[in-house]
Amino acid sequence: MRIVVGQGSCGIAAGATKVSTALENEITQRNLPVSLELTGCCGTCYLEPVVDIYDEHNEKTTFVMVTPDMAGELIDIALEGKTPVETQIISAEDMEAQAKQKKVALRNAGSINPEDINDYLAVDGYKAIEKVLTTMSPTEVIEEIKISGLRGRGGAGFPTWFKWNAAYQQKESPKYMVCNADEGDPGAFMDRSVLEGDPHGIIEGMLIGGYAIGASEGIFYVRAEYPLAIKRLEIAIEQAREKGFLGKNILGTGFDFDLWIKAGAGAFVCGEETALIASLEGERGMPRLKPPFPAQKGYWQKPTNINNVETLANVPWIFRNGGAAFAAMGTELSKGTKVFALTGKIKKGGLVEIPMGLSLREVIFDIGGGILDDKAFKAVQMGGPSGGCIPAQLLDTPVDYESITKTGAIMGSGGMVVMDETTCMVEMARFFLDFTRKESCGKCIHCRMGTKRMLEILTRITDGKGKEGDIELLEELCEKVKEGSLCALGGTAPNPVLTTLQYFRDEYEAHIYEHKCPSHQCTHLLTYTISEEACRKCGICARNCPTDAISGSKDVVYVIDQDLCIKCGKCKTVCPFKAVDVD
C-alpha cells in the first residue's frame, strides 16, 4: 500500500506538507506497513491538497481538499476498506475534465516522486537518451524533431529543429545548451510545475538537445522565486550524475555532458535570450541586437541554444514515441500539446495540457468548469504582458499559434487568465503597462519613456481624469513603442492596450466621456447611493462609514453626501438589505 501526497509549491501552499506530516504520524503510531511518498503537482490545483492512495492491486483512489485532521480517517478507509464520503474523493466531473486532456509534457508530474530517480527510471526514464546515443546521429535527432513539428513553447513558437540545426552547424566550440526556466509571465506556472514534478524529464531533454547541437555543458537559468524547483533540480542532477546519465562518457558512448543551475535574480527581461545570456555572464540583463543570434554568438560569444522548459519536456516523449506520433496531435501548423495555467475568475484553476486546436471555450468551460460564481465571461488574457485580451465573441478560436496571433494576443508561454464582468479592461491594460514600465531594462528610449507615458495616460483614465484625444494618443504611442524597441519586451508591450482598445473601446470611452466604469472597478468613477425603497433605516451604513458621509435616522432614509464619500464601498458590504447601489 502506498500513500502519495502531491507536494508542488501549490500543494504545499494549500497545506500538503501538514497533511503529509499528519499521515506520517498516524502511520508510525499505528506501526503500519504503508509507504508515504511525495509527488509533484497533478494540475488540479483547485482540489489541493490531493492525496492518492494505491491499494495492493495498485488501484488508485484520489482524495481531494484533504486536511491534516482527516489523516486517521484516510488510513481507516485505505486499510479497512471503509467507504469514503463522496466529497472526500475526486468527483466524476473532475475525472472527466482530466480525461479531456492529453499529458505529454506533464506525463509524470503528479504521478512519480520527483526526488527519486528510480521512479523516473521505472516509467522508462532515460530510455530516450539511451536510444539517441546508441542508435542516432545528431542530424538524425534533428530530423526526428523536424518530423515532430515541435515549436518553442517559450512564447515565440519558433521551430525547435531549426534552432538546433543552426547551433549544430556552427564550427566553434565549446557550445552551450541553456534551459530557459525564467518563467517571467506573472500568472503562469507551467514551467515551475514541470520542474518540480518531473525534473529528470527536463534533464533528459537537455541531454538530447546537447547531443544534437554538440554541446557538453548545459545550464538551467531558473527564476529566483522558485526555490523548490531549484532544490528538486539539484537533487535530480546529483542523482543523474551518480547513475552515469551526466558526466563523462555517458552510457559508455563517449558523450560528455554536465549541467549546472544559475538562479536568476528577479528581472522579467532576463527571459529574453540575449538578456538571459548577459545575466548568465554576471551582467545587468540588457538585451542586445540580433543578429548575431545566440546560435552563432551566445554565452561567452560561443554557439548557444536556448530552449524553454516545456519545449524540452516534450523531447524525451518524442524519442520514445516517435516524431510522427507527436505530429499526429494538434493542428496543421501547431503540433502536439500545450500546457496552460488556467487562473483568474475560473472555477477549476490549475494546469491543463491539451492537444493544440481545442477551442478556448472547451478549455475554459469544459475543462476549467466555467466562471467563478457563474458570472459572465468577459475576456481571457493570453501571453501575459506581451499578449492580449480575447473577448467572448472569439471564444471559439482554436488554440494554436496562428489563430491566437490573429486575435491580437499571442500564444505566449501558457498563461490564461480569465476575467469576468467585474474586471475593468482599462484597469487591466494599466496593470500590464505598470508591469512593463517597471521591467523595461531602460536601454531603448521608446520602451523606457513610451511605457511610462502610456501608463500615465491609462492611470489618468482609470482615475476619471481622461481627456478627449487620450485614446488616439495611446494608439500613436503604441505604434512608436513597437517600432522603437530593440527587443520583444518593448515590441510587444503595447499589445494589452491594443487588444483592449480593439475589443473594449466602449469601456475606454465610458471612462473618458461618461465618467463611468462599466465594471464598477475603478473607484474614482463610482457613485454610491442609497435606495429610498430598500432602506430600512437601520443605520448600520452610517455607523460603518469611515468619513461620516452618511446621515439619516430611525425616521429618515439614509443618504450619502457625495462630497464626503471616499468610495470605499464599506456601506455596500455591510448593508443587510442590499439598499446601497453603485454606478
Add this chain to the structure above:
Amino acid sequence: MQCCKGQGPQAPDPTVSGVDLSLLIPVLEKYKSKPGSLITILQKAQDLYGYLPIDVLDYVASETGIKPPNVYGVATFYTQFRLKPIGKYLIMLCMGTACHVNGASAIEDAICDELKIVDGETTEDNLFTLNNVACLGCCSLSPVMMINGETHAKLTPDKARKILREIRKQDQLETGKEATS
C-alpha cells in the same frame, strides 16, 4: 527599470554597516576566479547579511576586480537585491496577473493599514518588511503572499490581517520566552 521604483533613487545606505566582511571570504574564494559569477556572489552575500550593505558591495568590487559602478549596477538592476536591511519577517505579496484579478490590491491595502507601511518599507519595530513581487507561481490559489518562505494562499483582507497578528503574537511569545530564560 526597477532601480528607483518610482520613489526616487534607492541609493545604497552610505553609512557603513560594519558587518563582518570575513564571512564572505569562503564565497569569494569559491567564485571570484570564475568569470560571470557576480550575481551568484551577491546572492550569497545577501543570504549572509540579509541585504547588501555598501561596504559589502565595495568589498566584492575590490576582491573580484570588477569596477564598483558595475557591482552597484548589477545590485540595483535585479529586484531580488536589497540595499537596505529588512525586518524579521519578509512579506512577499504577489501582484501578478492572477492575484491582481482576484483582488491583490485589497490585500495590499489591508496589510499597509495593519502595519502602517507601504511597499518596500519596514515596520518601526523591525518585525515586518513588505515587498510586492510579480508572481510566486501559485496563481491558481490567488491571491497569495509568502512570509519567510511560507506561502499563504486564497487570501482575503481579513485573513491577511489575521496571519500578521498571529505572527506578531507568536513572535512576542518566543522573544518573551528568550528574555525570561
